[in-house]
Amino acid sequence: MDNAERTQALRHRTKEFAGAVVRFYVGLDRRREEISVLGKQLLRSGTSVGANYREASRSRSDAEFIAKIELCAQEGDETQYWLELLHEDCGISKTRTQPIWDEADELIRIFVTMSQNTKKRRDAK
Numbered sequence: 001m002d003n004a005e006r007t008q009a010l011r012h013r014t015k016e017f018a019g020a021v022v023r024f025y026v027g028l029d030r031r032r033e034e035i036s037v038l039g040k041q042l043l044r045s046g047t048s049v050g051a052n053y054r055e056a057s058r059s060r061s062d063a064e065f066i067a068k069i070e071l072c073a074q075e076g077d078e079t080q081y082w083l084e085l086l087h088e089d090c091g092i093s094k095t096r097t098q099p100i101w102d103e104a105d106e107l108i109r110i111f112v113t114m115s116q117n118t119k120k121r122r123d124a125k
Contacts, residue, residue, distance in 0.1 A: 014050035021046030042082035
């Protein structure tokens, strides 16, 4: 798989992740204020992963790419945080939160590796 194909595959994967977050949010009982507030935070961070990846994939420099890809990792980590609160403090079952948490974890690992590899390549120039 060449770089363009990997980029497209990750664009698709991050969009699927956003869709999973949206579907999760839609299924929440937002009549409970705490779930509504945490759910909105989850929705914002979970959907921004893909939006930021799209920006990163169009970056004009290594520095811009690193900044954007690290933002993707941060938003993924924040998504995990909201999922943890929804599970631990609001009683949302782990069977509902875990698949999204796991995908966020895999995406974070990918973004961190991409950032590290880009820094190594940049510094070797």
